[in-house]
Amino acid sequence: TALTITKEERSTEHSGYNCITFKVPKQGDDFLPNFRRGDMVYLYAYRKNEIPDIRKAFLFRGILQELHSDTIVVHLRNGQQNRNSLAGELFAIEHCSSDIGCTTAIQGLHTFITASKERKELLLGQRTPQRDTKIQLSESYNPTYDDVILRAKQATDYFLLIGPPGTGKTSMALQYLVREHKEKNILLLSYTNRAVDEICGMLTKNNIPFLRLSKEYSCDPQYINNLLSNAVKNNPTLTHIKQTISQARIIVSTTASLSIHTAIFSIKHFELAITDEASQILEPNIVGLLAAHNGEKQVIDKFILIGDYKQLPAVVQQDSEESATNSHLLENIHLPNCANSLFERLILTEQAAHRTDFVGILHKQGRMHPEIADFPNTYFYAQEQLECVPLSHQKEDHLCYNKPSEDSFDDFLKTHRMIFISSKSCHQPNISEKVNTEEARIVANVVRRLYRQIGTGFDAQKSIGIIVPYRNQIAMVRKELEQLNIPAIEDISIDTVERYQGSQCDIIIYSFTIQNRFQLEFLTANTFMENDKPIDRKLNVAITRARKQLILTGNEATLRQNFLFSELIDYIDHRGGKTTI
Structure with missing residues (x-):
């Protein structure tokens, strides 16, 4: 609230004034905005000395750009x-609600219901998927991936690829699948924009042209030129839009x-659709896309789902009892x-049918250094028996921090790959339990030190x-x-585990934040048992983002009131990585 306009700009000559900059008044120490870049918001004006009331104002819908x-x-x-x-004395923003997700899910279910009998039976697991063993690879890509790429290509209906963290399901497997299906129209999908950014990064690195469906502020700036909206901005006619879509071999969204x-789908037919992070997508949000059709003709010939049921599932509001089918x-x-996701259901379908031709598992990971990988390998992926590739950073004996140490804690950072910093209690009656000021200061302190050590790199x-x-x-x-006043660190990504799935960084800092026992339920809500061992999917994703x-x-x-967290702390402590600041 109490925002004042400082600048009004047009993003294009035809757009009208759509980029509005506001000054935020100085707030108290306990003020924490519950917003992040890319959020949809309502913007409205109100008078000084009045309480903002969205019911009495003219609403503008927008996206938080900065x-x-x-x-x-x-x-x-x-x-x-x-x-x-846009006149007004003061302005306020509030979170903008949308029923588009529900609407598109219902539309998707209608598309599924009206699809061909053959496609419905396939998606319902009532028809055996087919394969053609005469099909061979056009070339060898990598001995680690060739077999699974071949089996995926031979599958003529669908293929399910289980890719544990760091196994190269995006950077390698997806890349090889795209390259192998030359001259084919390919649709590449994922659940989050961050995961789509990763796909765009892979395509860009391999000089593979693509077109992306996205709003500009949901897209990493380096891929903005690939947006459909930018590709047609100089000639935004229906004819040119159709032509641009038609000529793009690969579309990402x-x-x-x-x-x-x-x-x-009325413009373009796809021989192949590949969905990454498929375990995060609820069925109503994907079956309609995979069942899309123009009359009797399917829009997508074949699909490949890539995911990992030990990482985060789809986000739902109901608890497991409420969402149980009981049917x-x-x-x-x-x-x-x-x-449950379609990916998980089809995996169960293949297991029940004792089929292995349509499921592949990646076993070699090239992300985590062995000292980081050991914990998830032991506690989460004992059955999969993951191995390091190994890549050059996985062979390094020490961290490359060569600047002189400021103190003993710098020395500690330089010598341990897994560190647990015990934070002090900092309960404050005027601050939410979803905030931990002590850990925020610890994180900032660590970031400052790491930035100094990394230097120009x-x-x-x-x-x-x-x-x-x-x-x-x-x-x-x-x-x-x-407050550190270091411009270079302003663009560091700070986000929830759910938003980080599909991403990676050289160094991951994880602030558990909680100080109450009841909050453990939230942190461990995505835990399930496998062979009498807890698999904490949220913890798994957090750990396995680090290289x-x-x-x-x-x-x-x-x-320590949680078994797995206690095991993790002990694991780090036994290796000398536990400390305080």
């Missing part, structure tokens, strides 16, 4: 030709973006719970990533980083 402690930039969905439309742009019909097609997108469980803690950490170093900070007394 978010800083003293300024924010809102990109309006509909630019205003008349600048006076989140499932959500594609669901609201299904008109593309013999649904249980017969291996859907005991509506919170520092890359905000690759060097350091910060994971926290709550949005409020994101704001608190960002606040502490801004070279993993730094954890948390309230030890609280965390």
Whole structure:
């Protein structure tokens, strides 16, 4: 609240005034905005000395383009030709709700219902998928991946690829699948924009042209030129848009973006659709896309789902009892719970049918250094028997921090790849339980030290990533980083575990944040048992984002009330990595 306009700009000559910069008044120490870049917001004006009331104002919908402690930039969905439309003494923003997800899910289910009998039976597990063993690879790509790429190519209906963390399911397997299906129209999908950024990065690195469906502020800036909106901005006619889509061999999108742009299916036919991070996508959000059809003709000939059921599942609001199907019909097609993904259901279908031709597992990981990989290998992937490739950074004996140490803690950072920093209790009655000021200061301290050690090689997108469980803690950490006055670290990604799936950084810092026992339930909500061992999917994802170093900070007394967290602390302690600041 109490925002004042400092600048009004047009993003293009035809857009109207749609980039609005606001000054944020100085707030108290306990103020933490529950927003992040890319959020949809309502913007409205109100008078001084009045309480902001969204019911009494004219609403503008927009997206948070930039978010800083003293300024924010809102990109309006509909630019205003008349600048006076934005007149007001003060402005407020609130989170913008949307029913588009529900609408597209219902539309997707309708598309599925009206699809061909053959495609419906395939997706319901009532028809045996087919393969053609006469098909061979056009070339050898990598001995580690050739067999699974061949089996994926021979599958003529679908193939399921299980890719544990760091096994190269995006950088290698997906790359080889795209290269092997030369001259084919390919649709590449994922659940989050961050994961789509990873796909775009792989394509760019391998000089593979693509077109992306996305809003500009949901896309990494380096891929903005690949956006459909930018490809047609100089000639935004329907004819040119259709031509641009038609000529693009590879189209990349989140499932959500594609669901609201299904008109593309009337323009283009795809021989192959590949969905990465498929274990995060609920069935209603993907079956309609895979069953898309123009009349009797399927739009997608074949699909490949890539995922890992030991990483984060789809996000649902209901608990497991509420989302249970309690239906013999649904249980017969291996859907005991509506919170399960299509990927997981088809895996269960293949296991029940004792088929192995349509499922592949990647076993070699090239992300984590062996000293980091050992814990998830022992506790989460004992059956898969993951091995290091190994790549050059996995062979390094020591961390490459060569600047003189400021103190003994710098020495500690230089010598341990897995570190647990025990944080002190910092309960404050006027601050949310979803905030931990002590850990925010620890994170900022560690970031400053690491930035100094990395020096000119520092890359905000690759060097350091910060994971926290709550949005409020994101704001608190960002606040502490801004106080360091180091411009280079402002673009470090700070986000929740859910948003980090599909990403990686050289160094991951994870602030557990919680200080109460009841909060453990939230942190461990995605845990399941396998062979009498707990598989904590959220912890698994957090740990396995790190390539070279993993730094954890948390309230030890609280965390030790959970078996797996206690095991992790002991594991690090036995290797000399536990400390305090």
